[in-house]
Every structure is written in structure tokens, then in C-alpha cells.
Amino acid sequence: MTIDWNNYFMEICNVVAKKATCPRKSVGAVVVKNNRIISTGYNGAPKGMKHCLDVGCKMVNKHCVRVVHAEMNALLFAGREAEGAELYCTCLPCEICMKLAIQAGIKRIYYMEEYNKESILWMLQERKDIALIKVKL
Numbered sequence: 001m002t003i004d005w006n007n008y009f010m011e012i013c014n015v016v017a018k019k020a021t022c023p024r025k026s027v028g029a030v031v032v033k034n035n036r037i038i039s040t041g042y043n044g045a046p047k048g049m050k051h052c053l054d055v056g057c058k059m060v061n062k063h064c065v066r067v068v069h070a071e072m073n074a075l076l077f078a079g080r081e082a083e084g085a086e087l088y089c090t091c092l093p094c095e096i097c098m099k100l101a102i103q104a105g106i107k108r109i110y111y112m113e114e115y116n117k118e119s120i121l122w123m124l125q126e127r128k129d130i131a132l133i134k135v136k137l
Contacts, residue, residue: 022043028042030089044067087108092109112135
């Protein structure tokens, strides 16, 4: 028996999330184009800075601001290759990550877990060419 593409990439997201360095929430993301992985990302401290696992979380308004989000890391690494690609995430992107995905040219976003969906709906209403698809493993 074989696994379908969505479940395959979501399983990879789950593995990537295991590298996350914030104990509060482990998130993984994968940028895919033509069923090929372009990049991966997990939430962790910016380059050269201390990780939450080492010094603790820096909480502001119930969010850890020490980390760069998984989607941000994956999109930054993908660069221009993200144009027309798909983004797989363990968690629905936040408002900032959704803006970055739109700016990078992502056309479909697959996710498993809901997260503050109301904050991104206005963008999806304006950009009807971007699909948001929930995947269940």
C-alpha cells in the first residue's frame, strides 16, 4: 500500500517539527513544488541566538517571541523557488506567515491543526487563487 502525496508531506512536516527548539509548540513546514521538496523549516531561534531549550521561552502576550516560525524558515530557505509552490504545515499559518506565503507566491497551503483562522480569512477573501486545505492523517 502506498501513501498519498498530502499524507506523505504532512508526515514529513511531523518529522521536521521534531527539530523545533521551543518546548511550547513544535511546528514543522515543508515547501513543495511538483511533488518535490524545495525546503523545510521548524520553529527555532534566529541564527546565532540562544534557543528556548537552552534559556527558556521569551513570552509576550502568551506567545514565544524568541522563535522564527517554521513557515518563515521554510520560505526564506526556498527563496524564489517558492513561486507557484505548495506549503505543508503541521499548524495553520499565523497572519504574518500567511502574508509571507502570499508574497513568496505559494498557491496552496495544507495544514493539520487550526490556529487563529479568523486572523487570515480576510487575506483569503481577497486572494481567491490561494487554496487552504485541511489534511487529516
